[in-house]
Amino acid sequence: MDKVADKQEREGSLNGVGCSRKRKEDARFIQGKGNYTDDIKMPGMLFADMVRSPYAHARIISINKEKALALPGVHAVITAEDLKPLNLHWMPTLAGDVQAVLADEKVHFQYQEVALVVADDRYIAADAIDLVEVEYEELPVLIDPHKAMTDDAPILREDLVGKMEGAHSSRKHNNHIFNWQAGEKESTDRVFDAAEVTVSQDMVYHRVHPCPLETCGCVASMDKINGKLTVYLTSQAPHVVRTVVSNLSGLPESSIRIVSPDIGGGFGNKVGIYPGYVASIVASIVLGVPVKWVEDRMENISTTAFARDYHMRGELAADSNGIIKGLRVNVLADHGAFDSCADPSKFPAGFMHICTGSYDIPVAHLNVDGVYTNKAPGGVSYRCSFRVTEAVYVIERTIDVLAQKLGIDKAEIRRRNFVKKEQFPYKTCLGFELDSGDYHTALEKVLDAVDYKGLRREQEEKRAKGELMGIGLVTFTEVVGAGPSKSCDILGVGMFDSAEIRVHPTGSVMARMGTITQGQGHQTTYAQIIASELGITSDEIAIEEGDTDTAPYGLGTYGSRSTPVGGAATAVAARKIKAKAKKIAAHLLEVSEDDLEWEVDRFKVKGVPGQEKTMKDIAWAAYNNVPDGMEPGLEAVDYYDPPNFTFPFGAYLCVVDIDKDTGVTDIRRFYALDDCGTRINPMIIDGQIHGGLTEGYAVAMGQEMPYDEEGNLLGNTLMDYFLPTFVETPKWETDYTVTPSPHHPIGAKGVAESPHVGSIPTFTSAMVDAFAHLDVTHMDMPHNAFRVWKQIKALGLLDN
Amino acid sequence: MAKQAVSFTLNGKTVDVLVEPRELLIHTLRENLNHTGAHIGCETSHCGVCTVDVDGESVKSCTLLTVQAAGSDVKSVEGMASADGLHVIQQAFVDEHGLQCGFCTPGMLMRAYRFLQENPDPSDEEIRWGMSGNLCRCTGYQNIIEAVKTAAKNLQQA
Numbered sequence: 001m002d003k004v005a006d007k008q009e010r011e012g013s014l015n016g017v018g019c020s021r022k023r024k025e026d027a028r029f030i031q032g033k034g035n036y037t038d039d040i041k042m043p044g045m046l047f048a049d050m051v052r053s054p055y056a057h058a059r060i061i062s063i064n065k066e067k068a069l070a071l072p073g074v075h076a077v078i079t080a081e082d083l084k085p086l087n088l089h090w091m092p093t094l095a096g097d098v099q100a101v102l103a104d105e106k107v108h109f110q111y112q113e114v115a116l117v118v119a120d121d122r123y124i125a126a127d128a129i130d131l132v133e134v135e136y137e138e139l140p141v142l143i144d145p146h147k148a149m150t151d152d153a154p155i156l157r158e159d160l161v162g163k164m165e166g167a168h169s170s171r172k173h174n175n176h177i178f179n180w181q182a183g184e185k186e187s188t189d190r191v192f193d194a195a196e197v198t199v200s201q202d203m204v205y206h207r208v209h210p211c212p213l214e215t216c217g218c219v220a221s222m223d224k225i226n227g228k229l230t231v232y233l234t235s236q237a238p239h240v241v242r243t244v245v246s247n248l249s250g251l252p253e254s255s256i257r258i259v260s261p262d263i264g265g266g267f268g269n270k271v272g273i274y275p276g277y278v279a280s281i282v283a284s285i286v287l288g289v290p291v292k293w294v295e296d297r298m299e300n301i302s303t304t305a306f307a308r309d310y311h312m313r314g315e316l317a318a319d320s321n322g323i324i325k326g327l328r329v330n331v332l333a334d335h336g337a338f339d340s341c342a343d344p345s346k347f348p349a350g351f352m353h354i355c356t357g358s359y360d361i362p363v364a365h366l367n368v369d370g371v372y373t374n375k376a377p378g379g380v381s382y383r384c385s386f387r388v389t390e391a392v393y394v395i396e397r398t399i400d401v402l403a404q405k406l407g408i409d410k411a412e413i414r415r416r417n418f419v420k421k422e423q424f425p426y427k428t429c430l431g432f433e434l435d436s437g438d439y440h441t442a443l444e445k446v447l448d449a450v451d452y453k454g455l456r457r458e459q460e461e462k463r464a465k466g467e468l469m470g471i472g473l474v475t476f477t478e479v480v481g482a483g484p485s486k487s488c489d490i491l492g493v494g495m496f497d498s499a500e501i502r503v504h505p506t507g508s509v510m511a512r513m514g515t516i517t518q519g520q521g522h523q524t525t526y527a528q529i530i531a532s533e534l535g536i537t538s539d540e541i542a543i544e545e546g547d548t549d550t551a552p553y554g555l556g557t558y559g560s561r562s563t564p565v566g567g568a569a570t571a572v573a574a575r576k577i578k579a580k581a582k583k584i585a586a587h588l589l590e591v592s593e594d595d596l597e598w599e600v601d602r603f604k605v606k607g608v609p610g611q612e613k614t615m616k617d618i619a620w621a622a623y624n625n626v627p628d629g630m631e632p633g634l635e636a637v638d639y640y641d642p643p644n645f646t647f648p649f650g651a652y653l654c655v656v657d658i659d660k661d662t663g664v665t666d667i668r669r670f671y672a673l674d675d676c677g678t679r680i681n682p683m684i685i686d687g688q689i690h691g692g693l694t695e696g697y698a699v700a701m702g703q704e705m706p707y708d709e710e711g712n713l714l715g716n717t718l719m720d721y722f723l724p725t726f727v728e729t730p731k732w733e734t735d736y737t738v739t740p741s742p743h744h745p746i747g748a749k750g751v752a753e754s755p756h757v758g759s760i761p762t763f764t765s766a767m768v769d770a771f772a773h774l775d776v777t778h779m780d781m782p783h784n785a786f787r788v789w790k791q792i793k794a795l796g797l798l799d800n
Numbered sequence: 801m802a803k804q805a806v807s808f809t810l811n812g813k814t815v816d817v818l819v820e821p822r823e824l825l826i827h828t829l830r831e832n833l834n835h836t837g838a839h840i841g842c843e844t845s846h847c848g849v850c851t852v853d854v855d856g857e858s859v860k861s862c863t864l865l866t867v868q869a870a871g872s873d874v875k876s877v878e879g880m881a882s883a884d885g886l887h888v889i890q891q892a893f894v895d896e897h898g899l900q901c902g903f904c905t906p907g908m909l910m911r912a913y914r915f916l917q918e919n920p921d922p923s924d925e926e927i928r929w930g931m932s933g934n935l936c937r938c939t940g941y942q943n944i945i946e947a948v949k950t951a952a953k954n955l956q957q958a
Contacts, residue, residue, distance in 0.1 A: 026902075030905060030909060031877065032876065034836075034905075038836075123822065212903075213839075213935065214839065215841075264903030265900075294840075687897045691900060726929070727929060
């Protein structure tokens with residue numbers, strides 16, 4: 001075999017970065033051998049169920065447990081009164097607030113946790129919650145965030161009365177949580193005052209829920225003999241959970257083992273620490289037996305982790321050619337009854353300040369006020385990095401409004417304002433340094449692929465016939481991979497992530513990371529990174545995550561941070577191993593390290609054919625023949641603190657046809673071009689994009705969490721809450737460009753959230769475009785048939 | 801509540817269980833018989849992650865009482881693979897990347913198993929309608945459709 005072919009074959013057999021390796025995790029899932037939290041069974045395990053409030057705001061007059069406790073098979077009924085002596089009736093949130101574990105004298109939202117019942121099985125527990133008698137006195141309810149800071153608004157958080165210094169700023173009202181600003185107000189206002197053209201658009205980014213198919217749950221098991229608490233739970237951040245549980249319980253972290261087993265989808269729903277977890281842990285400690293708690297779907301949608309609920313105003317100042325001179329964004333953020341957003345501590349509005357988007361905007365100001373209402377807490381990042389979805393929505397919507405006002409095509413106005421390729425690294429006026437990008441290329445590739453001019457011609461013909469056709473276009477930039485610990489922490493722990501790699505004597509590998517997969521395929525893709533770095537076939541590389549007893553500390557998987565941070569740690573740890581391997585190779589070959597060169601899976605002596613040592617040879621030698629003074633073994637750990645975020649971007653185009661009589665929308669075409677830098681596994685990337693687009697479609701076209709004035713959540717089962725089925729889900733077309741991240745060890749940027757972030761404004765852009773010739777500039781989501789029909793009716797387009 | 805003895809066939813083997821009349825088949829399978837492949841996602845028959853095959857029909861086992869399954873022939877994902885290896889449909893899901901978190905997968909596979917007997921050569925549109933009782937939050941369905949098509953082709957060649 002010639003040398004080139006041999007090298008190529010060895011390279012191919014690694015199944016490394018860039019190949020569509022089949023997934024390692026599939027074998028167990030397709031045979032029903034996954035191990036999800038509710039699959040876990042322990043000897044003597046009891047089941048917990050939660051008594052919840054029917055009211056959104058009420059004082060608890062009394063709780064009578066007697067009938068419940070009298071039911072055979074019931075072991076305990078736990079209320080806030082029982083938790084008080086342990087000081088566990090309230091818990092800290094990730095956002096610097098506190099949240100009631102079980103309602104303490106008052107309930108603040110419908111379905112709030114009031115009491116935990118523990119019983120022999122889930123049927124008895126369900127019977128028993130109906131026997132717990134709770135007497136309430138109803139209080140005035142606050143649902144509309146715009147009324148939260150009025151003089152006559154009811155005070156929600158009595159525990160905070162008089163505490164006018166919040167975790168992030170001073171509070172100007174009892175229902176005010178924080179004010180957060182970025183950019184320069186005065187200079188921005190001056191630009192607006194002097195601008196040739198300004199536009200302003202109000203928009204509601206409605207409240208939605210991530211709704212993974214597996215709900216949240218845990219199995220808590222206190223082993224009193226060994227003093228060890230083990231908790232299996234559905235967590236996207238098990239190490240953080242361990243730290244919190246340690247702080248709450250007083251147990252040392254070494255006596256706590258948190259295990260995230262297989263997770264049935266997260267999408268941000270499983271970042272937080274929920275009352276059900278804490279109450280179950282207490283129940284296990286008190287009863288001395290394992291306790292399982294798994295929420296049902298209604299509890300999931302009603303209580304654990306809503307997303308969005310941002311009421312935004314976007315304003316742009318520009319010249320008459322559409323060149324943007326300034327941006328103003330104002331947000332009223334409805335956080336519900338407790339501030340339990342899962343954002344890096346210093347960013348109460350997440351990375352909302354990425355709202356300058358892909359555009360070269362000289363000056364901007366962002367103002368965010370967070371308020372309490374009688375709704376469930378949350379504010380998680382539903383398949384996005386901390387509020388990036390909201391940020392992309394406001395800039396992409398507002399630039400469309402500007403284009404419309406000036407009569408400039410929306411592709412053209414983007415071209416005119418893009419940060420140019422040669423401007424990177426580009427510092428935005430709100431403080432991010434965009435590391436890389438090539439926005440023009442991405443946009444033109446999409447426009448060519450769909451024949452944009454042809455679509456516009458077709459639209460004109462349809463409009464002439466009175467038909468509704470819309471073309472949506474979005475060119476987004478995300479900020480993911482949180483993040484540099486100088487600015488990013490959760491509860492004071494820097495947002496690094498970690499990898500620990502061990503090469504065994506026979507050259508196979510065991511690696512553990514601080515992240516945790518929930519469907520992203522980490523077992524497959526991390527192995528590909530190591531395979532390419534070390535020249536060991538990925539089939540011999542085992543990846544483990546999620547068990548805090550064995551994995552190195554990491555901040556977990558959300559905000560597209562696994563590849564940017566965990567993947568970087570993996571590559572760097574592998575490089576440490578490779579550096580040691582090189583020393584061993586030099587020793588074995590009796591040459592200096594400078595005489596060696598790396599080729600696929602081996603070190604070769606430069607210019608001496610045949611003089612070489614494979615990584616397998618070196619691994620064996622690492623355990624029996626290392627140079628003098630070197631310790632044996634071949635392993636490394638890396639805690640990677642990224643120097644910057646990564647900035648995936650993309651250009652999405654959507655074509656919709658709307659039935660004028662019914663408001664039913666047909667997504668005729670959706671073309672998604674993503675640039676996630678280096679592509680580790682194209683098959684998995686495509687899968688992630690299909691999924692993210694589908695979740696974006698769900699948010700834009702149907703998902704909502706409507707509350708009535710009394711705070712009743714109208715729609716918390718899958719009968720009402722929209723999860724797209726096979727039938728309505730559009731067919732997706734995907735494409736890509738590759739602009740590697742200059743600071744990431746392998747140039748990768750993260751991908752799974754781009755399609756969610758990018759697609760949502762694309763759908764709205766398309767829907768509005770269908771009515772743009774009738775001077776419609778914006779329509780709030782969700783664009784379901786009824787709402788669209790109402791728009792059609794309001795415009796007088798109905799035939800009768 | 802008095803328990804009742806119920807017998808049925810599970811993946812070809814007779815099983816005897818003692819259950820309350822109100823117990824759902826999904827709980828009997830998962831907790832009594834340790835068949836945890838089928839999952840629970842919604843309790844309202846919408847999501848399909850609990851789908852098993854009962855007497856030749858796809859059934860959402862969160863809405864069937866175990867006593868109603870007495871005497872039935874129940875098949876679950878655990879019975880799909882044989883001594884010869886993976887079922888053609890299982891292999892197709894791997895080959896086409898038809899799963900991500902895996903939570904919907906057992907139900908999805910069992911539905912595909914029945915659907916492809918109802919319609920051995922389906923179009924994309926027929927797959928979309930025929931599988932629409934099973935939800936997936938991860939894949940956007942596109943690769944599941946590819947998997948079902950690949951499985952159909954391979955089943956016909958087998």
